[in-house]
């Protein structure tokens with residue numbers, strides 16, 4: 584009886600052990616499955632994230648005209664519709680905001696006294712002229728083989744978007760040299776060092792592209808008044824930094 588009972592006991596114990604082993608094996612398989620699933624999930628998620636970041640950093644192409652416009656309105660300051668400018672006509676029939684004239688005249692006189700001969704090549708622009716210049720630039724990039732979206736993005740690093748150009752304010756001037764009297768470089772250098780004394784700033788310095796979004800334009804000067812110009816020049820700021 585004892586032995587039967589013992590055997591019965593032993594048998595029962597074996598069943599328990601087998602059951603336990605089975606349970607452990609099932610638990611291990613389930614755990615393993617969960618771990619593998621978790622690893623695959625995490626890898627899938629992070630590579631998806633990487634792909635998205637890569638797409639955002641390596642492709643400047645913007646998908647549609649609508650997102651172009653959204654992007655543009657984030658990046659650019661459009662001139663308010665009610666903005667009024669009182670223009671005066673300069674030599675060569677260029678026009679500018681009349682408030683800049685006295686300082687401009689004084690600056691040009693000072694330059695000439697040092698044998699530097701600046702010449703205005705662009706001043707006030709109408710909306711129509713800005714539109715024409717911008718679409719010329721876009722078309723030039725398209726002719727080089729860029730897509731319309733790429734051409735748009737490249738063009739706006741050189742030409743301000745219509746409605747957002749300082750030339751439309753009448754406060755910006757493109758200044759080169761009287762070619763038979765001195766070089767453009769001589770004029771640019773003189774203006775870089777002296778224009779602030781007369782209220783003008785080099786608007787798009789070479790080291791500020793990441794802030795202004797516009798390439799280095801050694802000919803483009805913007806009137807901000809003498810006080811602001813001096814601060815901007817001495818602290819080596821661009822206008823965006825000064826206004827922040």
Ligand SMILES: [Zn+2]
Pocket residue numbers: 705750755756757802803804
């Ligand atoms: Zn300009």
